[in-house]
């Protein structure tokens with residue numbers, strides 16, 4: 001399990017981000033369109049064939065495994081396959097994590113692809129987003145791994161515009177305790193507390209800025 005040095009300039013990171021972001025956004029839109037389409041079965045069959053052709057084009061040149069977790073020499077994080085923030089991952093909402101005085105926060109919108117209970121966000125999705133955000137708040141020196149996380153669902157989280165935040169409450173050695181919440185317009189819907197640990201192997205690693213995907 002290793003982080004990968006992508007030896008490119010910051011301008012090249014931004015150029016590539018500009019190339020992949022619209023592609024990923026369109027695939028995200030495709031996922032939503034497939035869930036909600038009401039076109040006839042003939043149109044569905046045509047769509048399936050056209051999408052399969054695009055998949056074959058993209059598969060004509062592929063990397064061997066997953067994208068991996070990369071960083072530049074300037075320590076800009078490129079977790080572009082990440083399930084929560086990945087620039088190249090249409091399954092990621094994505095969260096654009098912002099660093100604030102007491103931790104991290106983000107505003108995001110969850111649509112039909114994240115449904116669990118009718119009209120509401122799947123509990124596992126809330127847990128995934130909170131896990132990432134608490135981990136991000138705890139990763140102010142080196143990337144932390146989740147040891148234990150507990151989620152308390154206070155009331156259903158409706159699909160739509162949401163805000164989440166996370167902050168560290170305690171640090172002892174390599175261990176950090178972080179807390180966080182997801183809120184809608186009426187207030188907090190679920191809250192989390194977790195233990196995040198800097199693995200021994202990461203102690204000498206330089207700090208990486210992970211907020212940008």
Ligand SMILES: CCCCCCCCCCCCCCCC(=O)SCCNC(=O)CCNC(=O)[C@H](O)C(C)(C)COP(=O)(O)OP(=O)(O)OC[C@H]1O[C@@H](n2cnc3c(N)ncnc32)[C@H](O)[C@@H]1OP(=O)(O)O
Pocket residue numbers: 069077079082131132133134135136139143144145146147148172173174175195197198199200210
């Ligand atoms: C990282 C990916 C980057 C991705 C790029 C995007 C980056 C964006 C920012 C980052 C955001 C990340 C957010 C998502 C993070 C994941 O999703 S990580 C994936 C899920 N987690 C895992 O796979 C972790 C698997 N477990 C492990 O690798 C190891 O067990 C751990 C957690 C590193 C701990 O191993 P260790 O360093 O050998 O721990 P050890 O020395 O035994 O114990 C150290 C301390 O931690 C405590 N501890 C150990 N294990 C646990 C536990 N499970 N629960 C509670 N406490 C524990 C011990 O009791 C001890 O406490 P003290 O005695 O010092 O008080």
